[in-house]
Structure formats: structure tokens, C-alpha cells
Amino acid sequence: MTSILPSTQAQFEITPAHRAEMELAARYACEGPRYTSYPTAPQFRQDFPLDQYLAWQQRDGDHKRAPLSLYLHLPFCKDICYYCACNKVVTRQKGVARQYLDRLHKEIEQQSQLVGKQRPITQMHWGGGTPTYLDDAEITELMHMLASHFRLLDREYREYSIEIDPRTVEAATIALLKGVGFNRISLGVQDFDPVVQRSVNRIQPYEMVADLVANIRSHHFRSLSFDLIYGLPHQSHHTMAETLRKVNSLRPDRIACYNYAHLPQRFSSQRAIDRLTLPAPEEKLLMQQMISHTLQDAGYLHIGMDHYVLPDDELALALAEGRLQRNFQGYSLHMADDLLGLGVSSISQIGDFYLQNERDVESYYRHIDSGKLPFTRGCMVTSEDKLRRHIIMSLISDLRLDIGDCNRQFGIDFSAKFPEELAALGPMVRDGLLEINEREITVTRRGRPFLRNICMPFDAYLTAHRGDQPPPRFSATI
Template identity: 40%
Template sequence: MNSSLIKKYNTSGPRYTSYPTAVQFEEVNEDEIKSLHQYLKERNENPQPISLYFHIPFCFSLCWYCGCTKVITKDQNRGDHYLNYLEKEINQVAEMLHPNSDVIQIHFGGGTPTFLSPKQLERLGKLIHAKFNITDRTEFSVEIDPRRCNQNHVQTLASIGCNRASLGVQDTNEDVQKAIHRIQPFEQTQQTTEWLRNADINSINFDLIYGLPLQSTDTFQQTMDDVLSLQPDRLAVYSYAHIPSMMPVQKLLNESDMPTTDEKLSMLQLSISHLTNNGYRFIGMDHFSREGAELTQAMDNGTLQRNFQGYSTLAGADLYAFGMSGISTVGNYYWQNPKELTQYYKQLDNGIPPVAKILSLNRDDQLRKSIIMEIMCRMDINIRSIEDEWGIQFDNYFSQAIRRLRPLAEDGLIRFSQNSLRITETGRLFLRNIAMCFDRYMTRKKKQTFSKTV
């Protein structure tokens, strides 16, 4: 790793869970909702592979670093009220789908999905099974807060089909936990992991964050050693994005306790070296996968995908998102549900699909999306295949992108040939910077605030 390169390219940029990114979505009107639903009805005249995302926004307490869309409450009865509205939305969508469309992927995100009681989780699971075609091959993942999870939660999740789990850990050091207002003894993570494996939920991911107050390379190595002792299939090691202008809760953190840029860089270097030395593959950006695990195999065989939930092994599914703030992507459309709970409830009470923002992709969007996803997932662009598929001359169509890429090539992040653009091992750390060169919206004047790219 080259420290000077990291400092040079550590600018603000999108994470490219989609292209175009969510900042390009526009406020919706009634005619656009009608056009969207007509498109969905026509698309579902034939069976389609389906992916379902359910956003559970509630959390019992506030983590001061968090940028998720959430509602802080200790009233668990709000879960029942929320499920009433999820059921309305599920019914709206299920009516449009072809009866033979299989669900290949389900994800519960948040917030805190395990805010819901076991009984509430069972209700949601039964509703999903009643309205959609769930198969033995469906990948069913749930985000879990070990502080808010008991054995009954795990047994219920297993009973409704959950076979993957992602546990929020962030850091195992007690002082760091106090500084970010998230006290989670490692024993809680250990116990939850044991419950999951006893329930045959064996595909487990841990989320870690570096750059938090009071962290050091020594404390973060201990965090990694702690979670490695539990042998997860995957780890997501995120760089903390301090954006208090967008996330006011982050003002509660003591900035003077945060690592310096050089200290944060050292933690990044440590993460990559320590995890790769312990049998994990650096997938790209912030994801690591155990050698031989499904995510690693997907990277090797070219089937790795990226969506709003991060990296995935499943390609080509229409993603329908349910609940407050959920983002769906089907064919040429993205749309997002209201970010405010009251507005989400109001639209469903009025029989209106809970769509707040929408974007219809034009041909240029679709072309650039395909290239950016190749960069994020396969580290290689087959120029001739792009030209044949889209009927373009690559060098002419992307002349501005190529001009922006030249400094990256000079720095050894990419290699151009007549037929391909290949990302080097060094360049794997700068996928967002490389993708930004193809993002036509980055040159526009619309104000955008993103996290740092490295």
C-alpha cells in the first residue's frame, strides 16, 4: 500500500450501491407513479427472479456514529403498528407480481430488525411466505444487534427461513464503545454467534468500523482478533464517515478523540494485511470474504454483484424494498419510499403507493451503470464486449472518462490495453475513484455530499 496514493485519492465520492446514485432521484408526482406501476405490470407479465428488502427503522437507543434512517423508541408496540403498514405495502406489490416469480433473496435491514419481538418477526415471516414464492434456495439474511437479540429471536428467524446473519460489532474496546454510545461486551456477540450456529444459520458476517473516537491500531487489531476467533464467513470493515452537517447526531462525538488521517490510514493498512494473512480475500472497497466462501467464489467466477445492501452473490433480480426509506430497483427504474414514518403511513392510508422519489434510467445511465458495476465487482472492463453490446466506439463515447483515468493509469491503479481496462491490485483500494471517472453526474453543479473514498 502506498500512503501518498491514498492521501492523493482520498476525496469525497459515492459508494456506488447504485448508478445513478440516490442523490439523482427526483420528487415524484402522481403521473410518474402511474407510469411506474404500468411498467411493473408489463414487466411482470412473465416470471422474474425477485429480491425483497424490508426496512425495520426502530432502535432502542442511539449510536452516535450512525448514519442510517432510524426511529429511536423503547415502545415495542410500535412494531405491530409498523407491520400493519408493511402488510398493506406487501399486498400492493404482491398483486402486481407474476404468480410464478420466485424470491431468490430476502434481507431485513434497519434500524434494528431484532427490535421486533420474536412474535412480531414470526408475523412478518408468515406474511412473506403467504404472499411470495419462497424456495429452499432463497438466501435470507437479517441484520442483528447482539445487544437486542435473545435465543428466541434466533429460533424464530430460523423458523421463518433465515440462513444468513450480519452482526453489528463496530469495535470491541470498552472505551471506544463508551465514546460512540454503544456498549456491547464481546460476550454478547459471542453468545449470539453461538445461538445462530446452533440454529444452522452458519453464514455470518461482522460489521466493523475504523476511524472512531479513541481507536488506535492496537485496539483495532484486538477487535479484529476478537471477531476472527468466531470465524465469520465475511467481514465488512467500514471507514467511519464523519459528516455532521448531514448526520447531526455525529456532533455528539468528541472530534478531538478521533484518529488522525495517518492513524486512520494505519488502521486501514492493518485491516487489509491482518485479514488477508488470516485467510480472507479483500473483495474490494471494505469487504473481506473467507477463502472458499460463496462471496469469494462469486468474485472468482465473475458473478459478484453490488446493490443497496452491498456485495451479493445473486445477479439479475428485481429488488422490491418495503418500509420507510426503502429503495427499489426494477428494470429501468429506481424509486424510494418516504424517509418520514408519518408520510409513509399517510400514503398507504390513502391507498397511494408509498413512493417519494423516482428515477427512470435513460440509455446512457444504463450503459454507465453496467461499466461501473463491472468496476466494482469484476475489476475489469472488456471494451470490445461493451462496444458490441451497446453499439458504441468506446474511445469516442468515453473520451472524457479516459482523460480523467490517465492520472490513475500513471499511478498504477489501472492498466489500459486495446481490448480492456484492468484494475490492478493497488487499484482495488480505489474502486470508487475509478468508477467516478465514468459518472457523468459528478461533473454537474448539483450539490452533493459524500463520504471519503478510502
């Protein structure tokens, strides 16, 4: 059994500067999109122009040869985690993976035909649900299906990643994942505190994760990343200090820290969480501060909103070279313009289109069985959307916007085009969250926790939602 905990660690002290940052956060707290796309998913509609997408795909052009990213959604989980907001099916019924793989195979045939089979797959991610719900034979079969219909790469620079649930993966499966071509692994850790783990129905002791990490390291994966969540029941800055100490002892290359959004009306599993056990907003802000300061003190670089990476990680280099992007999987290297999502509920971003697959498994099966593509919602991006997407994605990834470059690329005069947006940013400038001059907008170190707030004035749909529909609900920005 692995035991590598360091015995001492500097204590996190709450200074007046931290208090000031927390007061600021309380002032800016509101609901807002995470901007994994723009337009954001609530803007996707059933009556999107699918015929135009199909016609564009029929034409030859660079888009039939350009690199492509793949995302595969594998929705099954053996147990429910109460905080979960993913599209998943909790089941232990035998044969469900078989039924799903059969449909996925048909979708892979259809979609590869449409997007082009020769496009190099520079990035691939299997998410869920729990991808390791599949057994070793099924994982091998699925990778074989993909290799038969797409041009998978064996080059070192490829980024093929898979999410792993430490509770369900067998030790021998790690070797198999390496063998079938994955070079990155992402572990759902969330929190190491036993009380927190019990309260969200996800029990995975530190020793279990540490053994798994040792196994992953022994197979020389390029990168190991942890997902953490703050804002869970029974969490406090005391429990978080201990979790961070344990995380740091395992030294993952990347750490993504997500803010738990308690939306029990939308996500039924969250109804099992007693609201009274959730940390108070000030405690949550304190945890956010603590995560940021502790991980940076431990040598991690803060990337974008919520990612921390070791300085030699490719994401750190990508940030320095302006090759960082934000998409449905969070932050990643920009290696391909198009992302094809496969499987129930997955979203594709291809050319001028966002396309989302049917979100219900049984309906997804019916679409596939009747020979139809499973897209049921989407949107075509307008030139105005592209401009606003460029601004939002620059700010949220690079923490700056080059105004001159934006003017040249889109043929605009920034200050004449966005007077209201610039006025809305005024209070944030006065609070020291960003700096604006005629050449650029720069997010300051102080402004980083407020990236979603900083982007929101440029989101034309936030105020102009359709009058016959209620405004979309988003999670808290801070």
C-alpha cells in the first residue's frame, strides 16, 4: 500500500488581503454561464439548420482534411454520486454496455462518413458517466471501432485521454488503456475527507487513489489530472486543507477545481443532499482562496478560471504560446478547430455549427436504429456570434484581448461597437479586476476569479433571451 504523505505543510492563514478578496467575491456573485461554448447550450434549438450543415459537409474543402478532435460519451455508472450534474444512467443491469456499443458503432460509421475518415485525430477524450464501466474487452472493441473509421495517431503529441473512476477500475485495466493508445488520464477525486465522501455517496479512500496513481505512473502516461470540487456538503477550509495536502503529495500534472452548483430542481440526484450541510457562501469563498494560494505555493500555475498545472505541463506552454482553448471538456491545447461528439448527449462544434446529440438514451437508440443522425438540437453561429466568441474565449483562456487584432480580424472599431459593454466593465476596472486601454483588455491577478463576470457583458443572449421562454438558469459565477 502506498504511503507518501509529507508530515508537515505550511498552514494557510487568512490575511486581510484574503478578506478583501472574499468581500469582493460576495459582491460579484451571480448566476452566469461557464462559457464552454458561445453561444452557450441554452441557445441550441430543435429547429437549427441541419440541412445547411449536411450540405456543407457534402462539399469538398480543407474542412475534409483538417485535424479533428473526438469526444465519446459513455453514460453508465454503477452508483450515483449525489452532487452529479452529468448526463448519466445509473445501472448495474447486465448487457447495457453491449446495447450502447452497438448503437455507438452505427453512429461512428455515420459520422465518420460525414466528417471525413482521413482527418488526423489529434485529440480524443472519453468521458461520462464512467468510461471504465466498460470492461477490458469492450474498451478494446470501442478503440478498434474508432481506429477502423477514423485516422487515429500514434504520435507522441496526440492527446488521448480518459476519465477514470478510482472505485471501478481494475489495476490491470491501466496497462490496457496505455496499450490501446491513451496517454492521459483524468481521475475524479473530488475530496479526500471521509465524511464528505460519505455525504455524497462516493467513497474512495486516499490509499485507494494513491495506489492507482502509483500504477498509472508506472505505465508512464504523459499526464495525470485530478478533478476536485469545492462547495460539497460538510466541506470546510479545514477539510480542504487536508485534501490539498494529500493531493499535493500525489503531485498530479493538472488539477481542475470545480465549484459545486447546488441545483436540485434541475439535477434530481442532488435532492439527496441536505442543504443545511452545504458550506456557507463565505466558507466556500475561503476554500476557493485556499485552493488558489495553496496550489500556487506548491508550484502549480493557475490556468484560466479553475485549472492548475505544473510548470512543464503542455497547458502551461500552450498558455505562453496563445494555444490554449476552452471547450466542453474545459481547457485544452488548441490542436484542431473541429470537435466531433459521439454518443448520447454529446456536443459537436464543427465549422459554423454546434450540434447536440439526443440526451435520452432510449431516444438516442431510436434515432440510431431508424438510420438517422442523433442530432436533436444545435445552432448555426452567426458572424456576430463569432466576434463575441472570440472576445469571450480570449478573455477566459488567455486573460487578455488584443483589441487591434480583434479590429483587424473582424473589421470593427471596438470602442464604437461595444460602448455598453465597456461601460458595464467600468466598475470592474475600478475594482482592479481588469485594465483597459486602446490596445488591449487585460484581466489582472485579482480579476481571475471573476472571469465569468468579465465575459458576461459580451454575451448578447444573456439579456435578449426569447420572450416566450423563461431565462435560462446558470450556476453561480463565484
